[in-house]
Structure formats: structure tokens, C-alpha cells
Amino acid sequence: MIAIAAAKRNLKTVIIDADLEAPSLLHLLKPKYIDLTWIDFLEEIEKDISKLPIKTSIPNLDVIYSPTPRVDRKSVV
Secondary structure (H helix, E strand, O other), rough: OHHHHHHHHHEEEEOOOOOOOOOOHHHHHOOOOOOOOOHHHHHHOOHHHHHHOOOOOOEEEEEEOOOOOOOOOOOOO
């Protein structure tokens, strides 16, 4: 909510969804597509961090998403 308030006050705002187990911004600020996530930058798959933010429907608000969690059947008890 703080990020949305800042964006509505004409401040360029970026949110990074760093929750690898339950990323919620995928559901709250639904992207049309996700090419890159912040993990791609950390693993040096993408070296240009300016390619990570994705524009939202809210002006001045971009998001760097976390990848969708993968469930490995071997790890489920």
C-alpha cells in the first residue's frame, strides 16, 4: 500500500517481490507477462537490471517479480 500511495503521488516506484516460497505480487498486481525475475539477475542470467521491472496498471509503479514456486514431488512428505 505504501508503494501504491507513493506512485499515486507521482513518485517513480519499484516493488521487488523477494518471497521465493509464496510470491504474492503475482496475484495482487497481475502481470500480462514475466520475462525475467530478480533471480535471473542474481544468477547472472540477465546482467542489465533495468530489464527486470514490469509496468503495472498503476502509473509510476513497476514490479520486479519473484519466480513462480516449483513443487518437487520428492520433497513432499
